[in-house]
Amino acid sequence: MRFAPHTDEDTREMLAACGLSSVEDLFAHVPPAVRLGRDLDLPPALSEPDLLADLRALAGRNRHADDFVCFAGGGAYDHYVPAVVWALAGRSEFATSYTPYQPELSQGVLQALFEYQSMVCDLTGLEVSNASLYDGPTALVEAVRMACAATGRRRVLVSGTLDPRYLEVLRTYAAGGAFEPVSVPVEEGVTAVPEVGEEVAALVLQHPNFFGNLEPAAERFALAARAGARAVQVFDPLSLGVLTSPGELGADIAVAEGQPLGNHLSYGGPYLGVLAARARDVRRMPGRIVGETVDVEGRRGYVLTLQAREQHIRRERATSNICTNQTLMAVAAAVYLAWLGPEGLAEVGRLCLAKARYAAERLTEVGAVELAWPGAPFFKEFAVVTEAEPRAVRDALLERGFLVGPPVELPDGRRGLLVSVTERRTRDEVDRLVKAFEEVAAAGGKGSRAGRGRGGRRAGGRGR
């Protein structure tokens, strides 16, 4: 492949216009000692058909969410991505543009982001949203930094029911010294009553939590409010058609992994970090924010605003170092939310809730597994405890055509598996999953044996 359009004649004449005779003259001032001085040790160019054949071969060595029935969760979910989402968000006028530094040429993406921010506010019951961050975990880091800046404190209480990947990312960023995460214990699958002292900047709670359980969020957040700490909620955007909004629960800052909003699974990225907050913290928010204004003739238009917070203006005193965010994913999220509307969002919530409950009931009825916390309310995901080692159970189910997981360590030391059920899953798929669990349990958690492949399409072999 080649994308430089220069003919030999172009090159010659352009060099001549610069008073040069060869391309190498352009680099004459680069010291010889730092030049590579040999050909790159890389394969020669590929034609487009050869390149795509290579990529198809690599893709073909993976099994993907259409090769098995996906009951996996743990932060990324197989929700339905409507055809219209990427037909619109993927348009190349959006995809091939840069950050909208020239608003007159970028009203399209600016308005799309303004509408995204508006819908995030509608969803969360909070007052302001930015135009996206990298992903859920990095959005949490930014929320915690906002809380520290707002309170002038640095201790951050983090529930033990938070997704461990979020905690890992939080700890990585804590190395800079700006905050100190401290763990809050777990009781019966939810956050224990924390002691929130006057030195606490934020209380971080995931609701629904990593294990799927619904948290007593409002009660916990009230404790944060009383101590002058910011209440930070990690939420599931697709739960908010049916579950109380973060704003209503008393969250001051709400962050989420935005993948469920019309974004593909894509092996973990690109996703988007959603962040919404109360108006009093708007000047502490990280990243791009789009605002409405008027042009010189009084017409409505949109611009990047409050840029004095950002790195290109404020440099070492910026609220964050973020520059490039996940704009295109935010545009997709906006198309998706508008496709759903209020009723569609509520319907997704009802479907997830009912199907997840059906799956949990059927699984326990047949005795294939135990729920980690029987009777605890959950939304679309729940943790089960198996007799055999969870990883082995996961692998054996995969051989039968079902992906569950990830395997998790429960707060009390038991090991379990997460099972999530999106609106896409059918009763028949759940019934077959239950059967596969039964078979695996009967086989003591082992794989390959009778019954293999009955769950879905044949699943073994490939990718090994």
Add this chain to the structure above:
Amino acid sequence: MTGAPVRRDGPPLPGTLRELSRPGRRAWSLPELDVPPAQVPEGHRRPAPPRLPEVAERDLVRHYTRLAQMNYGVDTGFYPLGSCSMKYNPKAAEAAAALPGFQRLHPHQPEDTVQGALELLWRLERALCELTGMARVTFQPPAGASGELTGLLIMRAYHAKNGDPRRRVIIPDSAHGTNPASVTLAGYRVAQVPSDARGLVDLGELEKMVDEDVAGLMLTNPNTLGLFEEEIEAIARAVHRVGGLLYYDGANLNAIVGRVRPGDMGFDIVHLNTHKTFATPHGGGGPGAGPVAVSERLERFLPAPVLAYDEERGRYYWDHDRPDAIGRVHGFHGNFGVLVRAYAYVFGLGRDGLTDVGARAVLNANYLAERVRGAYPLAFPGRPMHEFVATARRFRRFGVRALDVAKRLIDLGFHPPTVYFPLIVEEALMVEPTETESRETLDAFAQAMLQVAREAEEDPELLRQAPRTTPVRRLDEARAARELKLRW
């Protein structure tokens, strides 16, 4: 009289989705409930769903199609935005990323089911090591700024491991704003080294600044003025002599890719911007990807997990057993979908194609600089690499600023260059044509620049009133910040 507002024909501005919304209208289509309904658990029920727009699917399609038409991308036209390398984004890369075998992979799938994805990352890592002269790569950072922070945390971990915590990181006064912001986030203090009369790092000043408290130096080379730091060997020696590390900001690697490697210049840590060097589309602000490459002595500090290959079993896996790792910087494995596109670009262009990228990018920038320098003098005299920084200072006496030049270029059909950066240049215009533009496009753009320069003298109001051809004209940014309206 050219300054009067013009009445424009054409479609009215689009309303918002909220304005299009009508109660009861809908686009959604979801499966029937085929299991018993379930009540929302006690105390958790939202009284009414959020007030999202209610529109038909056709409304959505026309709305976003119109918005797309009000957005300028590389596919629309020339986009010489300095420091952003807005080159053509190959469609083959899009086709590759859309393959279900990549797009439909769940991040928690066991390694045995994603061997193709891991092999892709492995091959891309080997290629990036060859291009940078480094030993290992992490793909976790989802953008360049995240790569910077990752690199600085690696720097911090390295000094901590040596029992030698340090407090300062040196950056040039011409650096991108992300550099100082990342330095602060990593818990370091910024020490700024000035540029000399040539626009290069002032080596004398640098030598005075370096001491055993300096953790490292962050440098873009070619620098943000588009100039190659010719004294890079001496700069590297000065920093290494006091035990500091050299961080390479890969924003401008496009100029020298395949020809000069950061590792051979003495750098220890490198981040790459795939949306710059490897033509992954920037999406109106993202997604990017900011892989970080490090030399052998820093490998142990890379974020975990690290990709590994089990030769005996012929199998790739994620190695989580990394006691010195700085931790995770992303929830999963970075922006994988973007990395698939970068792979397509790297292996599509191959050995010679990649080396040719820099040559053509530098040729285009030099040619364009030559064509316009009579009207727009270069800020510094040295030979530009892949971009040049000119100044519109001389138009000030006509009451015209760099911003006015930029806005007038819009009316002539072009996306303007970057303006007012680097901060050390007055009325800066930073022009980066990239290698994928033809001579005809460059000639047309040069002609437009020269026309604007003439107009600045003869009819400055024309520039101050520009743009006049866009759906909206100049927007009141002060009002946007004063009377915040951030949602409907």
